[in-house]
Amino acid sequence: MFLRATLVPSAEVREQLRLVCGQLATVGLRPVLPDDLEVVLARFGNVTNDVAETLATALDRGLAALPGCAIALSGPRVEGRLVVADLRGEVAQVAALAGAVARTAEAARIYVDRRVFRHGIVVAELDQDHHGSAIEQRLGRMTEWYSSAWLADEVSLIRTAWHGETPVAEPWCAIPLAVADQSPRIALTSGEA
Numbered sequence: 001m002f003l004r005a006t007l008v009p010s011a012e013v014r015e016q017l018r019l020v021c022g023q024l025a026t027v028g029l030r031p032v033l034p035d036d037l038e039v040v041l042a043r044f045g046n047v048t049n050d051v052a053e054t055l056a057t058a059l060d061r062g063l064a065a066l067p068g069c070a071i072a073l074s075g076p077r078v079e080g081r082l083v084v085a086d087l088r089g090e091v092a093q094v095a096a097l098a099g100a101v102a103r104t105a106e107a108a109r110i111y112v113d114r115r116v117f118r119h120g121i122v123v124a125e126l127d128q129d130h131h132g133s134a135i136e137q138r139l140g141r142m143t144e145w146y147s148s149a150w151l152a153d154e155v156s157l158i159r160t161a162w163h164g165e166t167p168v169a170e171p172w173c174a175i176p177l178a179v180a181d182q183s184p185r186i187a188l189t190s191g192e193a
Helices: 011-025 049-062 091-107 133-141
Strands: 002-007 029-031 039-046 069-079 082-089 120-126 150-152 154-163 166-176
Touching: 002 049, 002 091, 011 029, 011 069, 011 082, 011 120, 039 049, 039 091, 049 091, 049 154, 049 166, 069 091, 069 120, 069 133, 082 091
Parallel strands: none
Antiparallel strands: 002 039, 002 154, 029 120, 069 082, 069 150, 082 120, 154 166
């Protein structure tokens, strides 16, 4: 199975992102599939069940004392050929968490691709045939958009499974983080998508 470590937004934020993706699809961008709207901390490649179980055990021990993160997202922007909604809130804690995931996997002698971590969620890719003012105008109107805040209180290990030739993201395991307070600790202005 192909496995990745992620922070999965709350259902409310996933719906807000889905609406953003729907608007971006109208201007020549390929929106990300709803199952892939997540903060990717690391990828581990194609692993066996034994390796995945070893990783889950190591992460459960290695991340147990790390706190959850109160985060939200802001209006999307172009980064190369990707459109990214940037993280807001406890971003330094998210980066520290990504580092801890990578170090824990390496200590367990499991390959980890740490190049995938970015301080946001990829919401779309630029089409080869479309670019220019329509995209810039749409993104310009979304600069004041903020998602609701959510408390990322677990690291989700997501596997990619295939149904026929279609890849499907499936939750495989959840690693809890230390959370003293279940309410998000940030308040951002929430705009319409």
